[in-house]
Amino acid sequence: MTERAPRIRVQRRPVHGVLLLDKPLGLSSNDALQKVKWLLRAEKAGHTGTLDPLATGVLPLCFGAATKFSQLQLEAAKTYEAIAVLGITTTTGDAEGEVLERREVDPAQLTPDRLAAVQQQFTGSIRQVPPMHSALKKDGKALYEYARAGVTVEREPRDVVIHALKLALTRTDQALFAIKMVVTCSKGTYIRTLGEDIGAALGFGAHLSFLRRIDTGGIGVERCVTLAQLEAMPEAERIASLEAPESLLAGHTRVTLDSDNAARFLSGVRRRGAWPDASAVAVFGESPPALLGVGHIAGGELVPGRLLSPLEIQQILESKPHVQTSGTLEKL
Known part of the structure; x- marks a missing residue:
C-alpha cells in the first residue's frame, strides 16, 4: 500500500486589495476565487458576483478589507x-x-x-x-x-x-x-x-x-490578469498585481479628514463640515494618507458606512509600496 504524501499547509497572511481576473472558460467563479486565494496565500477573500462557468472575462476578486466593498460591484452595470x-x-x-x-x-x-x-x-x-x-x-x-x-x-x-x-x-x-x-x-x-x-x-x-x-462598473477587461499569467508570476509580482481597495470606489466623492476627525469617524461618529450632500463618499485620512471607509453626506454631516479596522489600515499602509491604486476617485 502506497503511503500518501503529506499535505503541504499553506501559511495564510493578511492580503488587502482587488485582483482583476480575466476568468477562464469552464471554471466557476468560486473555483477561480479559491485558486487565486491559494496563489496569494490570502486569509480572507470574496468575489463580486458570479460569472457562468461557460463565460469568460472580468471577475474582480476582493481580499481582506476590499471584501467590505464587494457589494458595490454586485449592483454595477x-x-x-x-x-x-x-x-x-x-x-x-x-x-x-x-x-x-x-x-x-x-x-x-x-x-x-x-x-x-x-x-x-x-x-x-x-x-x-x-x-x-x-x-x-x-x-x-x-x-x-x-x-x-x-x-x-x-x-x-x-x-x-x-x-x-x-x-x-x-x-x-x-x-x-x-x-x-x-x-x-x-x-x-x-x-x-x-x-x-x-x-x-x-x-x-x-x-x-x-x-x-x-x-x-467601469472596470474593463484590458485591466485584468489571466489565471495562467498569475500562476507564472513570482509571489511578489502576484501581490503587485493587486489594486488598492479604493479601486472599487470609482465615482465616489473623496473626503479627506485630519487626524482628530479621522479617529472619530473610524469610531463610527458623524462629522460636520462644509460638504455638499453626496450619496457615495470615500473617506481618507490626511496623515497618514489612507482609506478609512465609505459613507454619505446629508445636511453637512458625514455619516459613516462600511469602515476599515485600524489593523486593516495599518496592514495596508505597511504594504503600500506593493499595492497599485487606480487613481479613479473623483476628488471633492
Missing part, C-alpha cells in the same frame, strides 16, 4: 459580448444543452432594418423569465437542481434594464448564421435568456455559444 446561434434552441439556452428544435434560417429576413427594430425592442426596461438552468432559488432550492431532475417550476418575470444593445449578423466557425451581441445591462440580467428572446423575436430561435464579460 455590466457589459458583455455574446454570440447567439440562430435556428437552434437548446434545453439550457447555451451550447451545453440538448437540442430542442432546429429551424432553417433565411438570411434574407435578417435585414439591417429588422435587426435595428429588434435591437430597439430589447433596449430599455424589459421583463425576463429566469432560465431553469440558473442559481436562482425557489423554496430554498436552486432552479438548476429542479432542471437536472427534469422538473420545470413556474418563475415570475423579472424587470431588468438593457442600457445599450448592439446586434450584428455574423457566422460561426461552422458557417451557421448567428447574432453578435454587445450588451450593457443592469444586475440580474440573464444574457442566455436575452439571446433566446432575440432569436425568438427574429423568428428562428437561438442559443448562446459564446459569452464574455468585458466590463463591470
Whole structure:
C-alpha cells in the first residue's frame, strides 16, 4: 500500500486589495476565487458576483478589507459580448444543452432594418423569465437542481434594464448564421435568456455559444490578469498585481479628514463640515494618507458606512509600496 504524501499547509497572511481576473472558460467563479486565494496565500477573500462557468472575462476578486466593498460591484452595470446561434434552441439556452428544435434560417429576413427594430425592442426596461438552468432559488432550492431532475417550476418575470444593445449578423466557425451581441445591462440580467428572446423575436430561435464579460462598473477587461499569467508570476509580482481597495470606489466623492476627525469617524461618529450632500463618499485620512471607509453626506454631516479596522489600515499602509491604486476617485 502506497503511503500518501503529506499535505503541504499553506501559511495564510493578511492580503488587502482587488485582483482583476480575466476568468477562464469552464471554471466557476468560486473555483477561480479559491485558486487565486491559494496563489496569494490570502486569509480572507470574496468575489463580486458570479460569472457562468461557460463565460469568460472580468471577475474582480476582493481580499481582506476590499471584501467590505464587494457589494458595490454586485449592483454595477455590466457589459458583455455574446454570440447567439440562430435556428437552434437548446434545453439550457447555451451550447451545453440538448437540442430542442432546429429551424432553417433565411438570411434574407435578417435585414439591417429588422435587426435595428429588434435591437430597439430589447433596449430599455424589459421583463425576463429566469432560465431553469440558473442559481436562482425557489423554496430554498436552486432552479438548476429542479432542471437536472427534469422538473420545470413556474418563475415570475423579472424587470431588468438593457442600457445599450448592439446586434450584428455574423457566422460561426461552422458557417451557421448567428447574432453578435454587445450588451450593457443592469444586475440580474440573464444574457442566455436575452439571446433566446432575440432569436425568438427574429423568428428562428437561438442559443448562446459564446459569452464574455468585458466590463463591470467601469472596470474593463484590458485591466485584468489571466489565471495562467498569475500562476507564472513570482509571489511578489502576484501581490503587485493587486489594486488598492479604493479601486472599487470609482465615482465616489473623496473626503479627506485630519487626524482628530479621522479617529472619530473610524469610531463610527458623524462629522460636520462644509460638504455638499453626496450619496457615495470615500473617506481618507490626511496623515497618514489612507482609506478609512465609505459613507454619505446629508445636511453637512458625514455619516459613516462600511469602515476599515485600524489593523486593516495599518496592514495596508505597511504594504503600500506593493499595492497599485487606480487613481479613479473623483476628488471633492
